[in-house]
Amino acid sequence: MIRKRRRPLTALEIVRYIVLIPILAFFLAPIVWLFVTPFSSRPSLSISLGKPTLSNFVRVFQNKIALLAFRNSLIIAVGTVVLVTVAALLAAYVLSRKKFKGRDILLYVLILFSSVVTGVAAMVPLFMMNLKLGLIDKHLGVILTMSGGLLPTSVFILKDFIDSISITYEEAALVDGSTPLQVMFRIFLPLSSRGVIVIAMLTFVNAWSNFLVPFILLRSTTLYPISIAIYTFFTEIGVPDIGMISAYSLMYTLPVIVVYLIIEKRFGFSFYGGLKA
Amino acid sequence: MAWIEFDHVTKRFEEVVAVNDVSFSVEKGEFFTLLGPSGCGKSTTLRLIAGLEIPTEGRVFIAGKDVTFIPPGQRNVAMVFQNYALYPHMTVYQNIAYPLTVRKVDRKEIDQRVKYVAENLQIHSLLQRYPMEISGGQQQRVALARAIIQTPNAFLLDEPLSNLDAKLRIEARSFLKHLHMELGTTVVYVTHDQAEAMALSSRIAVMDSGNIRQIGTPKEIYDSPADTFVAGFIGNPPMNLLEVEIIGYRVKLEDQLLEVPELVEKLLKPVDGKVTMGIRPEHVKIADRGELKGTVYVVEPLGAEIIITVKLGNQFLKVLTFEEMNISPGDVIGLNLNREKILLFDERGIRIEKRAE
Numbered sequence: 001m002i003r004k005r006r007r008p009l010t011a012l013e014i015v016r017y018i019v020l021i022p023i024l025a026f027f028l029a030p031i032v033w034l035f036v037t038p039f040s041s042r043p044s045l046s047i048s049l050g051k052p053t054l055s056n057f058v059r060v061f062q063n064k065i066a067l068l069a070f071r072n073s074l075i076i077a078v079g080t081v082v083l084v085t086v087a088a089l090l091a092a093y094v095l096s097r098k099k100f101k102g103r104d105i106l107l108y109v110l111i112l113f114s115s116v117v118t119g120v121a122a123m124v125p126l127f128m129m130n131l132k133l134g135l136i137d138k139h140l141g142v143i144l145t146m147s148g149g150l151l152p153t154s155v156f157i158l159k160d161f162i163d164s165i166s167i168t169y170e171e172a173a174l175v176d177g178s179t180p181l182q183v184m185f186r187i188f189l190p191l192s193s194r195g196v197i198v199i200a201m202l203t204f205v206n207a208w209s210n211f212l213v214p215f216i217l218l219r220s221t222t223l224y225p226i227s228i229a230i231y232t233f234f235t236e237i238g239v240p241d242i243g244m245i246s247a248y249s250l251m252y253t254l255p256v257i258v259v260y261l262i263i264e265k266r267f268g269f270s271f272y273g274g275l276k277a
Numbered sequence: 278m279a280w281i282e283f284d285h286v287t288k289r290f291e292e293v294v295a296v297n298d299v300s301f302s303v304e305k306g307e308f309f310t311l312l313g314p315s316g317c318g319k320s321t322t323l324r325l326i327a328g329l330e331i332p333t334e335g336r337v338f339i340a341g342k343d344v345t346f347i348p349p350g351q352r353n354v355a356m357v358f359q360n361y362a363l364y365p366h367m368t369v370y371q372n373i374a375y376p377l378t379v380r381k382v383d384r385k386e387i388d389q390r391v392k393y394v395a396e397n398l399q400i401h402s403l404l405q406r407y408p409m410e411i412s413g414g415q416q417q418r419v420a421l422a423r424a425i426i427q428t429p430n431a432f433l434l435d436e437p438l439s440n441l442d443a444k445l446r447i448e449a450r451s452f453l454k455h456l457h458m459e460l461g462t463t464v465v466y467v468t469h470d471q472a473e474a475m476a477l478s479s480r481i482a483v484m485d486s487g488n489i490r491q492i493g494t495p496k497e498i499y500d501s502p503a504d505t506f507v508a509g510f511i512g513n514p515p516m517n518l519l520e521v522e523i524i525g526y527r528v529k530l531e532d533q534l535l536e537v538p539e540l541v542e543k544l545l546k547p548v549d550g551k552v553t554m555g556i557r558p559e560h561v562k563i564a565d566r567g568e569l570k571g572t573v574y575v576v577e578p579l580g581a582e583i584i585i586t587v588k589l590g591n592q593f594l595k596v597l598t599f600e601e602m603n604i605s606p607g608d609v610i611g612l613n614l615n616r617e618k619i620l621l622f623d624e625r626g627i628r629i630e631k632r633a634e
Contacts, residue, residue: 172362175327175433176376176423177350186379190366 034253037246044242056247066248068222069229072139073208073252076225079143080207084150085200089192091151092158097167107159110152120212127216137219145213150206154199161195201263205256226252278341280305280463281326281431286335288321295321297487298335303431303465303480308457310466312474313484314510319467322484323433326465327356340430355424356433360440361416363408363423369395370404373422394422414445421456431463438473450476471511475499483507505626508555514584514595517561518622521554528554531590533569540619545630552629553622558584558597560615563604567611573604587612 009017029047037043041051060066095103126145127136135141165188173187174180189196211227218224221232226248233244279302288296296318303309311319324330325337328349336345344352355376363372370391371378377387395401398418403411408419417437424432437453438446454477457464468474474481475495482492483506491503502508508516522529526538541548563585571587571594585596585604596612604610621629 166360166362168358168360168362169364171327171329171349172356172358173364173375173379174329174349175352175354175356176379177353177427178379179350182379186375187364191364 034246034250037242038250040243040246043246056243057251059241059244060247060251063233063244065221065224065229065232066226066244069224069226070251072223072229073225073227075139076142076146076214077204077207079139080146080150081200081203083143083147084154084203085196087147088151088154088158088199089196091155092162093188095155095159096162107156111156113152123212123216126213130217136217137223138217139223141217142214142225143207145217146207146210149213150203154203157202158192158195158199161198162192165191197263201259204259208256278338279303280307280340281309281465282338283322283325284336284338286322286325286332286337288318288325288330289333294487296325296332299487299489300335301482301489301492303463305463306461307479308454308464308466308477310468310474310478310481311484312468312471312481312510314469316486317484318487319469319484320435323356323435323465323467326431327354327433328352353427353430354433355427355429355431357417357420357424357435357437359436361408361420361437363416363419365408367407368404369400369406369408369411369419372408372419373404373426376423376427390426391422394426398422398425413441414449417441417449425456425460429462431465434464434466436468437466438468439470453477472513475511483510501620501628502555503628505553505555505622508620508622508628512557514558514597516555516557516620517594519554519556519589519592519594520551522551523548523621530554530569531592533589535568535614537616537619540616540621540631543631544621545632548621548623548629551624553626555620555622555628556614556618558595560618561594561596562613562615563596563598563602564611564613567613569612569614570609571612573606573608573610575606576604 033045033047036047036049038056039052039054040049041053041055042048043056095107130136130141130145133141135144169187169191170183173183178186209227214225215228218228221229224232230245230248230252233241233248281303283299283301286296286299287294299318299322311322313319321330325332326339328344328347332345336343338344339352339354363369364375367375373391373394374387377390391404392401395404398421400415400418400422403415403419408416411419417440420437434453438449441449450473457477466474466477475498478495480492480494481498483490483498485506491498491507498507498511502511502516505518509518519530523541524534526536526541528535528537528540569589571589573585574588574593575586577584577586582597582599583602585598585602587594587596587610594612623629
C-alpha cells in the first residue's frame with residue numbers, strides 16, 4: 001500500500017493558521033471558562049481549575065431563589081413555545097394556502113415590524129400596555145409579550161416551510177374521504193412536524209434566555225426566571241459570587257444544549273421539503 | 278341520466294376564465310378523456326368533478342346526484358394525481374389503506390382488501406416500504422391501488438403517465454386500459470398527449486382555452502375534426518393544414534391547380550375563395566407523375582415509417598409513408614392526395630360539412 005505523504009504547508013496556509021488560532025482562542029475561551037470554573041475551588045474570571053470540587057453546585061441547590069427560578073424559566077419558556085408554535089402554525093397555514101388581497105403586504109409588514117420595533121425601543125410601551133392589562137408581575141404578561149415578539153419571524157419561517165409542502169397531499173387526502181380535521185392531524189401535521197420543531201426550538205431558546213422582558217415586567221424575586229435570578233448572586237458586601245454564578249450558568253445552558261442535541265440526533269435537520277436549518 | 282354531467286359550468290379565477298360554459302356528460306363505464314394543451318382548463322375540469330374546485334356558475338352531477346357544493350370526501354370519486362401525492366410519511370400499506378382508514382372501515386377488512394389490491398397490481402412485496410424508496414412506476418401503481426381500493430363512482434386520473442419515462446409510459450398505458458376493462462369503472466382521464474387519448478379512450482373531449490372544441494370517439498375526432506384546432510392537435514404528425522383558394526371546381530394551392538369536382542359538389546354549402554384544406558400525412562402519396570409538385574425539405578426515417586416534409590411554394594406538407602424510398606432533400610417529387618380524405622375549413626377554422634354518401 002502506498003502511504004500518502006504529508007504535503008508541507010505552504011506559506012499562505014501558515015499565515016492563515018497564525019491568523020485563525022488567536023481568533024479561535026478568543027471565541028473558545030468563554031466556553032472553556034463556562035465548563036471549567038463551576039468545578040473550581042477558587043473560581044475567578046480567569047480559566048483555572050485549581051482543585052476540582054462540586055461545592056459551587058451545592059451552594060446553588062441550597063439557594064431558594066435559584067431553584068424557584070428554574071421552575072419559573074420552565075413555565076415561561078414552555079408557555080411561550082406552546083403559544084407561539086400553535087398560533088404561528090395556524091397563521092402560517094392560512095398565509096401559505098389561501099391567496100387573499102393584501103397577503104404579501106401583510107407578510108412584509110410582519111417581517112418589518114418584527115425586525116425594526118424590538119427590544120429596548122418597545123420597552124416603555126410594552127410596560128404601559130402590561131400595566132393597563134394588569135399583567136405586571138405575572139408570568140402570563142411575560143409569556144404574551146415574548147410571544148408577540150417571536151411570532152412574526154416564526155410565522156414567516158413556517159409559511160416558507162409550508163410553501164415547500166405540496167398542497168396535493170392535502171387535496172389527495174380530501175378526495176380520499178378525510179374530514180378537514182383528519183387532513184390536519186393525519187397528513188399536514190406529520191408532514192410539517194420538522195418545521196414546527198424548528199420553530200418550537202427557536203422559541204424555547206429565545207424565551208429561555210430572554211432577560212429584558214421578564215426584567216421589566218416582573219417584580220417579585222420568587223417569580224424571576226434564571227436570567228434575572230443570576231443577578232441576585234452577590235455576597236453580603238456586594239461582590240459577585242463567581243463560583244455560584246458559573247455553576248448556575250452551566251446549569252442554565254445545559255437544557256438548551258441537550259434539547260439541541262436530541263433534535264439534531266433524531267431529525268438530523270433534513271426535511272421532506274426544501275427548507276434546511 | 279348520464280353518470281357524470283356538467284351543466285353549463287364556468288370557473289373563473291379572479292379575471293381568468295379557466296372553464297367557460299362547459300357542458301358534457303360521461304356514461305357509466307366509459308373511459309372519457311379530456312385532451313388539450315397545457316392551460317386549456319382540462320385539469321380544472323377534473324378538479325371540478327373531484328370537488329377540489331367549486332364552479333362559479335353551473336351544476337355538476339355524479340351518479341344522478343347534484344354534487345355542485347358537496348365536499349370532495351363525500352363524492353365517492355378516487356383521484357390519481359400527476360405527482361401521485363403518495364403520503365411520504367406512510368408506508369405503501371398505509372397509503373393504500375388510507376381511504377378506508379379515514380372512513381373507519383374494520384381493520385380486518387382493510388387488511389384483506391389492501392392485500393387483494395396489492396396482489397392484483399403486483400406491489401405486494403413493497404407494502405412495508407416508504408414511497409421514497411420505490412421507483413416511479415411502482416409509485417404509480419400504489420397511487421392506482423389507493424384509488425381502486427375505494428370502489429368509487431369514478432376514477433379521476435390527472436396525467437398519471439406524464440412522470441414516467443417513455444418506455445414505461447407505453448407499458449403503463451396498456452396496463453391502464455386493461456385495468457379499465459377489468460374493473461369497468463368510469464374513468465375521467467386528463468392528458469395533453471393525443472396518442473394516449475387515442476389509445477385509451479371510449480370518447481375524447483378536446484379542450485382549448487376553457488372551451489370544449491369537440492367531443493367524440495377517437496375515430497370521429499381523427500377522421501372528422503370539428504375545426505382546425507382539433508385537426509392540428511390530433512395525430513402524429515398532425516393533419517396538414519394548407520391555405521388554398523377554391524375557384525369553381527378547382528383548388529388553387531400556391532400556384533398549382535387541383536381538380537376536385539366531387540369534393541366541391543359534396544359540400545353542404547357553396548364555397549368560393551380562401552379556405553383551409555386539411556389532409557392527413559398518410560393520405561398523401563408520393564408518385565412520379567403526381568398532380569402536385571413539391572421540393573423535399575426534410576426526410577425523417579423513424580424505422581417503420583418515414584416522414585417527409587415537402588415544400589410547396591411557401592407552405593409545408595408532411596407525408597407519411599411506409600415504403601422504402603430513395604429521396605433526399607432538394608429533390609422535386611410528385612404528390613397525389615386522396616380526394617376522399619380532403620377536408621375543408623372555413624375562414625373561422627370550422628370544418629365545412631360534406632353530404633353523407
